[in-house]
Amino acid sequence: MICEPKHCTGCGACANCCPTGCITMQPDEKGFLYPQIDETACIQCNLCRKTCPALAADGLYHAPNEHCYAAFNQDEQIRKISSSGGVFSAVADLIFQQDGIVFGAAFDEHFKVLHRYADRQTGVAAFRGSKYLQSEIGNSYQDCKQFLEQGRQVVFTGTPCQIAGLRKYLKKEYPNLLTIDFLCHGVPSYAVVRKYLDDFEKKYKSKIVSFSFRDKEHGHQWAHSCAVKATLQNGKTVASKYETLYFWKSFLDNIYLRDCCYDCQYTGIRRVSDLTIGDFWGIGEEIPFAYSTADGVSFLMINTERGQRCIEKCRLTIQQRTLEEAVKNNLTLQTSFPASANRERFFQNYKTTNFYKLVTSFHKKDMMIWHIKIFVNNLLGDKIYRALKKISGRKL
Numbered sequence: 001m002i003c004e005p006k007h008c009t010g011c012g013a014c015a016n017c018c019p020t021g022c023i024t025m026q027p028d029e030k031g032f033l034y035p036q037i038d039e040t041a042c043i044q045c046n047l048c049r050k051t052c053p054a055l056a057a058d059g060l061y062h063a064p065n066e067h068c069y070a071a072f073n074q075d076e077q078i079r080k081i082s083s084s085g086g087v088f089s090a091v092a093d094l095i096f097q098q099d100g101i102v103f104g105a106a107f108d109e110h111f112k113v114l115h116r117y118a119d120r121q122t123g124v125a126a127f128r129g130s131k132y133l134q135s136e137i138g139n140s141y142q143d144c145k146q147f148l149e150q151g152r153q154v155v156f157t158g159t160p161c162q163i164a165g166l167r168k169y170l171k172k173e174y175p176n177l178l179t180i181d182f183l184c185h186g187v188p189s190y191a192v193v194r195k196y197l198d199d200f201e202k203k204y205k206s207k208i209v210s211f212s213f214r215d216k217e218h219g220h221q222w223a224h225s226c227a228v229k230a231t232l233q234n235g236k237t238v239a240s241k242y243e244t245l246y247f248w249k250s251f252l253d254n255i256y257l258r259d260c261c262y263d264c265q266y267t268g269i270r271r272v273s274d275l276t277i278g279d280f281w282g283i284g285e286e287i288p289f290a291y292s293t294a295d296g297v298s299f300l301m302i303n304t305e306r307g308q309r310c311i312e313k314c315r316l317t318i319q320q321r322t323l324e325e326a327v328k329n330n331l332t333l334q335t336s337f338p339a340s341a342n343r344e345r346f347f348q349n350y351k352t353t354n355f356y357k358l359v360t361s362f363h364k365k366d367m368m369i370w371h372i373k374i375f376v377n378n379l380l381g382d383k384i385y386r387a388l389k390k391i392s393g394r395k396l
């Protein structure tokens, strides 16, 4: 054991730094990756423990931030296909102009999420879009170090715990490295998401060819929903608000996140990356915002001078906002979330029970209410529905 399993984020710094390669990341019963040590090959150098951010992350935090920004990509097309306002793509653009490298998370053909690198625009398209499961870091930290040592400009994006893992692995600051983390609600495992996708394919009787957790087309405006969209092998597209209930409600109810996410040491305004991005939920609701929010607005926190220099050169529209406004609708900026009372029951049954049935059993009454709300919303249209809700003083 390197650190207590409940604190292990699965960042993979231990596996990347092991001089004998005796540490591999293996899934547990819930599908989350944990380090496994081949004791016969271990030379007891203790480097894994010295590198583990769960055992010591203190030196990694930048000074707490007092400012934040709303930002969006000036390229409307890129903004539309990004999960939030497309800040990630603006930074990637800039780094490619400098012949740099971008690390990010992409689906493989089975919808597992893997960390990879790209050295041109075409490669970065696969990183775009939030994938709501933990990515496998693989050898990314080692690859990143090689590029840094060669003097290439590198942008590394990931969850805050992955950035902590990278920085502990690197051991020193590189002036040619820029790190970007995001406000992270927590991560499900590949096993959980794969089970959802397997039952999705059974329900729609066709294999999934492409999948998005955050569709902005099909009437799903950014400000109003996170909506799944799947393209199937039979040529059909599934992008229904009803479908979205199953994954999203149970994700936000904290049923199947990784153990450490319920007590995350990287939430809040003290960050480990140069830049922090997220969704600026609720923007313009109380304090006016002069721009349309339909295609997404990013939350942006600039944590270092390096981050500041980068943002100044990006093709972004940005406006300073208050942290109070951001925190109000994005509690990840303050704290992590407690596990759902249904978590154990979910993990006892998820392999053998249909995903839809299982999550419906946790929200029986609510599911019916949500279905009725969606029906009424579809009937009235988004604008009238929301106006009525505002008048009646009720939240989404």
Ligand SMILES: Cc1cc2nc3c(=O)[nH]c(=O)nc-3n(C[C@H](O)[C@H](O)[C@H](O)COP(=O)(O)OP(=O)(O)OC[C@H]3O[C@@H](n4cnc5c(N)ncnc54)[C@H](O)[C@@H]3O)c2cc1C
Pocket (backbone or CB within 6 Å): 081, 082, 083, 084, 085, 086, 087, 088, 089, 103, 104, 105, 106, 113, 127, 128, 129, 130, 131, 132, 133, 134, 135, 157, 158, 159, 182, 183, 184, 185, 186, 187, 277, 278, 279, 280, 298, 299, 330, 332
């Ligand atoms: C698991 C998860 C939880 C999140 N929780 C919140 C939240 O609570 N509040 C909030 O405001 N925002 C949250 N986000 C962030 C948000 O969804 C957007 O990813 C972020 O705002 C970037 O938007 P964009 O338009 O700039 O980027 P996009 O162009 O959509 O790019 C997405 C970026 O995220 C990276 N990425 C995508 N999936 C993963 C993954 N699984 N692991 C590591 N990196 C990944 C990509 O490499 C890329 O850099 C979460 C994202 C994820 C993946």
